Amino acid sequence: MTNLGPVAPEMKSGSADLAALADGFDEFMATFAAFRDENDQRLRDIEQRKSADVVTTEKVDRISEALDRQKRAIDEFVLKRARPALGRDGQKGVADLEHKEAFESYMRSGEEQKLRTIETKDMSYGSNVDGGYVVPQTIEAEIGRRLAEISPIRAIASVRQVSGPTLRKPFTVTGPVASWAAETGSRTKTDSPVLDQLQFPTAELYAMPAATPSLLEDAVVDLDQWIVSEVETAFAEKEGDAFINGSGTNQPKGFLAYDQEDDSTRSWGEIGTLDTGEDGAFAATSPADKLLDLIYALKAGYRQNAHWVMNRKTQAMIRKMKDSEGNYLWQPPTSAGARAMLLGFPLVEAEDMPDVAAGATPIAFGDFKRGYLIVDRAGVRVLRDPYSAKPYVLFYTTKRVGGGIQDFDAIKLLKFGSE
CATH class of the missing domain: 3.30.2400.10 (Major capsid protein gp5)
Structure with missing residues (x-):
């Protein structure tokens, strides 16, 4: 049975981290398969009875909402995994480290003198009309x-x-102005x-x-x-x-x-x-x-x-549509973190x-x-x-x-x- 709740992979490290992401994406694809089956049934009901079964329609909408929740959860998880720590001390120059230490001192205790000295040295102004560094x-x-x-x-x-x-x-x-000319012909002045x-x-x-x-x-x-x-x-x-x-x-x-x-x-x-x-x-x-x-x-x-x-609401409406050959216009992303596709072009929510x-x-x-x-x-x-x-x-x-x-x-x- 497909779980219609949001995917919330546990934040882990290494291979366990990747496994959690893979499981979440597999669950998303399983939900999309369930959505496709139920929506196909809804469309068949419309063809046969001229109206869709209320229970089927509600189920399609419920699964569609679950797809949205799961996609957002996967995107958030991918984003968190992609966030590296800010630069390590060994990767910074002396000036960068000096600025970082002065800024941290200001954040923790309000000590401004070090920052003032650095920004004066860098030929910048420490405080604008709103103040701040x-x-x-x-x-x-x-x-x-x-x-x-x-x-x-x-x-x-x-x-x-x-x-x-x-x-x-x-x-x-007016757009670019250009003209044609023979190799030895005269060049008239363009507008x-x-x-x-x-x-x-x-x-x-x-x-x-x-x-x-x-x-x-x-x-x-x-x-x-x-x-x-x-x-x-x-x-x-x-x-x-x-x-x-x-x-x-x-x-x-x-x-x-x-x-x-x-x-x-x-x-x-x-x-x-x-x-x-x-x-x-x-x-x-x-x-x-x-x-x-x-x-x-x-x-x-x-x-x-x-x-x-x-x-999201407009996407849910389009997700139910098919082309003349029975193919869904909306296609799920091919991997975690990728975008869904609509008629061959990526879709941004x-x-x-x-x-x-x-x-x-x-x-x-x-x-x-x-x-x-x-x-x-x-x-x-x-x-x-x-x-x-x-x-x-x-x-x-x-x-x-x-x-x-x-x-x-x-x-x-x-x-x-x-x-």
């Missing part, structure tokens, strides 16, 4: 790496680090390209993890790892929503916040959409056709690195995507590495606050991040409407 590079790099693993859009978009508050990126409105500029301002993202005095006094506790683990999820959740729905005011601009227009009539600066033909639903007949249309709305060069982006509703755009498809740019300003800062929440010590941790669309041809949306 720059964390060692190893911690900043680890925060960035983990965000890329758990933030769905960051994992597939382009990421660029800058030192200033805004990244300005020029682009040609000058029309240039414009995209701007990606960075905004402050912050978290305030709290520590007890006993934790800070415990010499065994690795404070580098503690601060990274405390802020990674908070940062990832806020980023994930902003990269999709952000307004662009004091936060990144999400790709759903741009103007949307039918793909056949859109212009630069607008995201192209395709309609399903039904308000709040797929078409009653051949619903997969619209997914195929969305794939081929992209130019061939963009399809090579394209991903689907949708939330982003819970901040909207649910299926009339006029909504809950499905995105495109090359997000070419289409969406995330801008990180160098430097993660920490300000120690032992006063605001006594007896706890707060660590006001900030980073500056921006984002927006850099290529409007690279992303398409499926709109659940008839116009």
Whole structure:
């Protein structure tokens, strides 16, 4: 009998660790087989009776939810196994070790003098208008790496680090200007390209993890790892929503916040959409056709690195669909940590995507590495606050991040409407 509970492999080491992961993935595949069998029965009921058996439908939905839980549990386990400890002392230079020791002293006791000396020596300023000190590079790099693993859009978009508050990126409105000429023929002057500029301002993202005095006094506790683990999820959740729905005011601009227009009539600066033909639903007949249309709305060069982006509820709806030959459109990942596939393209689950509703755009498809740019300003800062929440010590941790669309041809949306 298939266990429909979430997979939660016990954290072990070595071969036992890998065995637990393998068992969890086997359980996931067994659940998918059970889902496929029950959904086949549901479809047969619809063909024979024009409606599905209520008990069968409820069972299909229950198994589908179990698949989601098990996939999330496996992904979390893979992520934890992939997290190495921050750099060992033998792998660091003298300057890095000095910065790490000074930063740890500041975290534990509030001693600032060593950090002040180091940052003055490095020709950087110790405190900005919000106060705080720059964390060692190893911690900043680890925060960035983990965000890329758990933030769905960051994992597939382009990421660029800058030192200033805004990244300005020029682009040609008219496209490249070129002409043909014979080997010995004269070269006529080409038209000058029309240039414009995209701007990606960075905004402050912050978290305030709290520590007890006993934790800070415990010499065994690795404070580098503690601060990274405390802020990674908070940062990832806020980023994930902003990269999709952000307004662009004091936060990144999400790709759903741009103007949307039918793909056949859109212009630069607008995201192209395709309609399903039904308000709040797929078409009653051949619903997969619209997914195929969305794939081929992209130019061939963009399809090579394209991903689907949708939330769990939309994925569960598509998971029940078959093509004209009876094959399921949604296919499970081939290994633990891999992505599920939809019509041959990887699927990214982003819970901040909207649910299926009339006029909504809950499905995105495109090359997000070419289409969406995330801008990180160098430097993660920490300000120690032992006063605001006594007896706890707060660590006001900030980073500056921006984002927006850099290529409007690279992303398409499926709109659940008839116009």
